[in-house]
Amino acid sequence: AQSVAQPEDQVNVAEGNPLTVKCTYSVSGNPYLFWYVQYPNRGLQFLLKYITGDNLVKGSYGFEAEFNKSQTSFHLKKPSALVSDSALYFCAVRAPNYGGSQGNLIFGKGTKLSVKP
Amino acid sequence: EAGVAQSPRYKIIEKRQSVAFWCNPISGHATLYWYQQILGQGPKLLIQFQNNGVVDDSQLPKDRFSAERLKGVDSTLKIQPAKLEDSAVYLCASRGNEQFFGPGTRLTVL
Numbered sequence A: 001a002q003s004v005a006q007p008e009d010q011v012n013v014a015e016g017n018p019l020t021v022k023c024t025y026s027v028s029g030n031p032y033l034f035w036y037v038q039y040p041n042r043g044l045q046f047l048l049k050y051i052t053g054d055n056l057v058k059g060s061y062g063f064e065a066e067f068n069k070s071q072t073s074f075h076l077k078k079p080s081a082l083v084s085d086s087a088l089y090f091c092a093v094r095a096p097n098y099g100g101s102q103g104n105l106i107f108g109k110g111t112k113l114s115v116k117p
Numbered sequence B: 001e002a003g004v005a006q007s008p009r010y011k012i013i014e015k016r017q018s019v020a021f022w023c024n025p026i027s028g029h030a031t032l033y034w035y036q037q038i039l040g041q042g043p044k045l046l047i048q049f050q051n052n053g054v055v056d057d058s059q060l061p062k063d064r065f066s067a068e069r070l071k072g073v074d075s076t077l078k079i080q081p082a083k084l085e086d087s088a089v090y091l092c093a094s095r096g097n098e099q100f101f102g103p104g105t106r107l108t109v110l
Helices: none
Strands: A003-005 A010-014 A019-021 A024-026 A032-038 A044-050 A056-058 A064-068 A073-078 A087-094 A111-116 B005-007 B010-013 B019-024 B031-037 B044-050 B053-056 B065-068 B075-079 B088-095 B099-101 B105-109
Touching: A003 A087, A010 A019, A019 A111, A024 A073, A032 A064, A032 A073, A044 A056, A044 A064, A044 B099, A073 A087, B005 B088, B010 B019, B019 B088, B019 B105, B031 B075, B044 B065, B044 B075, B075 B088
Parallel strands: A010 A111, B010 B105
Antiparallel strands: A003 A024, A019 A073, A032 A044, A032 A087, A056 A064, A064 A073, A087 A111, B005 B019, B019 B075, B031 B044, B031 B088, B044 B053, B065 B075, B088 B099, B088 B105
């Protein structure tokens, strides 16, 4: 069965420092991987995705993620954190040929990112 | 482009009562999803529609939950009767190139 693990409940970073939010996955076949961000009282917003191609994927708001097939990881990164990046971040996976369904996402439990001034 | 709309934003009910949530997806999106997000967890798919047909409802507790999308546009999700463990945020999403999520309905069952 497909699954996603986010091993950290919370990540604390000082503003201006680089940040990493970790994600590992388990899926049969080639994975489609996603990162979403959730601000308080708002829906999830799409950040970036990996389908195929370059292992380093660039997304919204200066975020990027690195796909590592051997380690089955898809860590989210940003070179310089902002206080406004503080939010809940979700990693998700979608198997490319998931029965008759189209695009179902399986989410990790989320990681709370706190960026302090 | 207008986003996914959901109402109400908040709902408080007592256990064994009924509740309904409404979703209006992004115009032209044929695929619509309902997710349940319990506090401290990631969203979990309840049901997926393609136009007005159900594609996947394997995780929908059918003894108490129901959903419909009669005209292939708006959708409603109903819980009858509600239990304490149904307290969660119910997210609606529709899919173009990616899934776009609405703001959710926060349900509290007392």
